[in-house]
Amino acid sequence: MPAAPRAASRLLLGALVLAAVLVWPLLIEDQFYQRVGALVMLAALSASAWNLVGGYAGQISIGHVLFFGCGAYASLLGFTWFEWAPILGAPFGVAVSLLLALVVGRPTLRLKGHYFSMATIALAELARIIVTNTPILGGAVGVSGPAMPRSVLDLSFISPLPYYYIFGGVLGVLLLFTWWMSRSRMGFYLRAIRGQERAARSLGVPAERYKMYALLASAGFTSLAGSLYAAMLGFVDPDSGLGILLSVKMVIAAALGGAGTLFGPLVGAAILVPLEEITNAMFGGSGTGVTYVVYGAIIVFISRFAPGGLAEILSRLKAWRARHAG
Amino acid sequence: MTDALLSVRNLEVRYGDLVGVSDVSLEVRKGEVVALLGSNGAGKTTVLNAIIGLVRPTAGQVLWEGASIAGQPAFAVVGRGLALAPEGWRLFVNQTVEQNLRLGATPLGNRKREAELLEKVFAFLPKLKERRRQAAGTLSGGERQMLAVGRALMSAPRLLLLDEPSLGLAPAIVEMMYEKLQVLRDEGLTLLIAEQSVELALDIADRGYVIQTGRSVLEGPADELARSPEVQRAYLGIGGDEAPA
Numbered sequence: 362m363p364a365a366p367r368a369a370s371r372l373l374l375g376a377l378v379l380a381a382v383l384v385w386p387l388l389i390e391d392q393f394y395q396r397v398g399a400l401v402m403l404a405a406l407s408a409s410a411w412n413l414v415g416g417y418a419g420q421i422s423i424g425h426v427l428f429f430g431c432g433a434y435a436s437l438l439g440f441t442w443f444e445w446a447p448i449l450g451a452p453f454g455v456a457v458s459l460l461l462a463l464v465v466g467r468p469t470l471r472l473k474g475h476y477f478s479m480a481t482i483a484l485a486e487l488a489r490i491i492v493t494n495t496p497i498l499g500g501a502v503g504v505s506g507p508a509m510p511r512s513v514l515d516l517s518f519i520s521p522l523p524y525y526y527i528f529g530g531v532l533g534v535l536l537l538f539t540w541w542m543s544r545s546r547m548g549f550y551l552r553a554i555r556g557q558e559r560a561a562r563s564l565g566v567p568a569e570r571y572k573m574y575a576l577l578a579s580a581g582f583t584s585l586a587g588s589l590y591a592a593m594l595g596f597v598d599p600d601s602g603l604g605i606l607l608s609v610k611m612v613i614a615a616a617l618g619g620a621g622t623l624f625g626p627l628v629g630a631a632i633l634v635p636l637e638e639i640t641n642a643m644f645g646g647s648g649t650g651v652t653y654v655v656y657g658a659i660i661v662f663i664s665r666f667a668p669g670g671l672a673e674i675l676s677r678l679k680a681w682r683a684r685h686a687g
Numbered sequence: 688m689t690d691a692l693l694s695v696r697n698l699e700v701r702y703g704d705l706v707g708v709s710d711v712s713l714e715v716r717k718g719e720v721v722a723l724l725g726s727n728g729a730g731k732t733t734v735l736n737a738i739i740g741l742v743r744p745t746a747g748q749v750l751w752e753g754a755s756i757a758g759q760p761a762f763a764v765v766g767r768g769l770a771l772a773p774e775g776w777r778l779f780v781n782q783t784v785e786q787n788l789r790l791g792a793t794p795l796g797n798r799k800r801e802a803e804l805l806e807k808v809f810a811f812l813p814k815l816k817e818r819r820r821q822a823a824g825t826l827s828g829g830e831r832q833m834l835a836v837g838r839a840l841m842s843a844p845r846l847l848l849l850d851e852p853s854l855g856l857a858p859a860i861v862e863m864m865y866e867k868l869q870v871l872r873d874e875g876l877t878l879l880i881a882e883q884s885v886e887l888a889l890d891i892a893d894r895g896y897v898i899q900t901g902r903s904v905l906e907g908p909a910d911e912l913a914r915s916p917e918v919q920r921a922y923l924g925i926g927g928d929e930a931p932a
Contacts, residue, residue: 553779553790560777563739565765565794565842 386525393642396521401634402528403590407607408614408626409535410582415612416621417543418575419555420470423608424481427465427488428458428580430603432587434492437504437597446514447506447595451588458584459577466576470569473558482605489603503598506591516592524593531589532627535582539623542578551575555621583611613656616663619672628671633659691750692717692846692877693738693769698747700733707733707742708901715846715879720872722892722909723881724918730901731881732774735848738879739771740764766794770844774851774881776835780824784815787823787834791841801841808837812867829860836867847871849880853887865891889913 386398411425432454439450469480492498510517518524542548550571553561562568591597601607614633619625633656640651667673693715700707708730715721725731736742738749740761749757756764765771770791779787788808792801809816812833818826823834832852839847852868853861865887872878872891882888889895889909897905897918905917912918 549786549790550793552782556779556781557777559741560773560779561790562761563736563741563765563771563773563777564791564838565762566790567760567762569760 382529386522392521393638395525397635397638399521399524399528399593400638401630402525402532403586403593404610404614404630404634405627406528406532406535406589407583407586408611408618408630409532409539410579410586411611412615412620412626413539413542413579413582414572414575415579416615416619416625417539417548417551417555418572419551419621420572420576421474421478421612422481422576422579423478423605423612424483424485425579425583425611426603426605426607427461427481427485428583429587429590429607429611430485430488430492430597431458431461432584432589433591433597433602434498434504434587435584436588436591437506437595438498440506441499441504446512446516447592448514448516448588451585454584454588455581458580462576462580463573466573470572470576482608485603485605485608489599489605492603493599499598501599503596503601506595508595516589517595524589528589531585536623538578538582543623547571547574552621609656613659613663615670617659617670619670622670622672625670625672690716692752693879694748694750695734695738696748696750698734698737698749699745700730700737700742701745702742706901708737708898710902711747711896711898712903713879713896713906715877717845717877718875719894720868720878720880720892722885722888722895722912723879723898724885724888724895724912725881725883725898727883728900729898731898732850733901734898735771735773735850735879735881738764739769739848762794765842765844768843768845769848770839770842770846771848772832772835772839772850772852774854776831778823778826778831778834778838781822783820784823784826784834785819787838788815788841791838794842800843804841804843808840811840811870812837828856829863832856832860832864833867836864840871844876846877846879849878851881851883853882853884861887885918886913 386395389395407425407429411422414420415422432451435454435457436447436450439445439453440447465484469477469484472480493501507515507517516527550561550566553566554568554571558568587602591602594601610633614629615626616629617632618627618629636655637652640655644651663670691714695711695713698711699709711730711734713721713723723731723734733742737744740756740759740763743758747757748755751764751767751769756767779790785805788805789801792804795801809819814830815833815837818830823831826834836849836852849868852864856864861884868878868880868891880888880892889912892909894907895909895912896903897912905912905915907915
């Protein structure tokens with residue numbers, strides 16, 4: 362196929378998908394599905410934020426819930442302590458996350474591969490335990506947002522639709538940022554670091570600095586996702602805001618779709634979240650274990666057959682078709 | 688002494704309890720080609736990595752034009768005019784030949800200069816130009832070595848460190864590789880070549896150093912070293928009680 366029509370058809374396809382994403386929740390009445398839609402957006406947002414450091418820079422953090430929790434707690438603690446609208450706490454969550462990323466990233470980013478992942482798990486668990494045992498941070502009980510919305514700023518809506526569009530808007534900004542970054546010098550360096558960190562360093566790429574930039578950007582957006590989540594749920598406790606499962610979900614969503622690709626985390630989230638919500642609805646409270654069975658199967662499948670996620674499978678299919686076309 | 692571009696004195700590198708090198712000294716003067724010889728595991732790669740800043744020396748000095756660079760991060764060292772073509776090439780296999788080369792220009796931070804150097808490298812290694820849009824992972828062994836050298840040249844270094852440029856290549860390719868190095872030498876580029884293949888390296892070098900289990904054991908003009916029975920022994924790792932595993 363010639364290049365120009367091909368680019369045009371891709372653009373058209375992109376526009377169609379975007380239109381579908383924007384209009385879809387308006388066409389269905391069922392709030393269950395609208396809520397699933399909002400949760401997909403949120404999961405896509407956190408997985409894309411994780412993707413900056415986990416995918417593009419190749420530093421597999423399994424402790425991103427640390428930043429997510431920062432955002433969530435900042436929002437609701439702002440309300441608990443000062444009666445602020447939860448979203449006003451978001452900038453503070455981001456600030457604390459950036460600070461934490463700086464402090465935590467300096468030693469941990471020197472670690473390679475699994476060691477980095479282990480360190481991030483340890484730090485996130487540490488945060489969970491500290492918060493659980495600190496009454497002023499809500500302790501084991503957690504903290505809540507406003508029971509009744511006082512103004513629009515509280516971002517407390519009955520319908521899931523506003524959340525869908527708010528999350529989607531922030532996700533859009535993040536995707537633009539990611540796209541810009543991946544095409545900039547920084548993206549170039551990050552790919553080199555992911556491919557061959559030692560070689561990248563020997564060529565004069567300041568690897569530690571660029572990994573830190575990626576971690577900072579990632580932490581900031583992850584924290585924002587946490588704040589939005591807290592605003593929607595109006596409640597956070599150590600498990601829902603700092604539990605390791607949240608970190609794992611970010612990793613799986615990105616890895617399933619394709620880590621280090623722009624749309625990979627979105628695809629992953631669009632598959633995983635409905636899967637989880639539907640199994641939960643089907644099996645009820647007693648069936649929550651089924652979700653984890655499915656997650657486990659996905660992890661095994663990805664690591665065994667397609668470490669590059671669905672993006673890899675897609676490009677393999679394309680290569681296969683190209684070989685068999687002519 | 689004062690005209691040394693690079694001088695390494697009593698270098699020691701430990702990785703925890705492991706000793707990478709314990710006492711290596713060498714000197715490279717401007718315009719010279721110096722061979723760093725030793726058998727597999729003698730510590731040649733560690734010496735080069737310590738010079739370029741990939742590992743931190745635990746003792747000793749590394750001086751570049753008289754100023755200490757020991758323990759500085761690689762990006763600072765490379766910015767001063769050193770470049771390394773690493774052992775086993777360490778290419779970015781998923782990226783194109785051209786992208787690999789462009790990464791080599793990182794220390795310059797200058798797009799215009801980068802474009803000029805790219806043309807220069809392509810003129811020097813025309814094979815790379817043919818393959819510029821190909822992923823580095825699809826190149827043959829010889830082409831990969833060329834790319835590793837070309838990538839190092841992209842920072843317009845004043846001293847090029849080469850780690851085992853003959854490793855894993857067919858004899859005909861090795862010969863071609865060394866012809867290219869000869870051209871660089873004739874253009875006045877200073878080279879420090881770590882090699883197991885003593886004959887090749889001493890053929891092109893002005894002077895050489897022999898290290899054995901992490902220590903400098905011998906140094907001298909290339910032709911003298913080439914005749915020395917000790918070199919044969921150090922290189923082959925036979926005789927003496929320090930035979931490497």
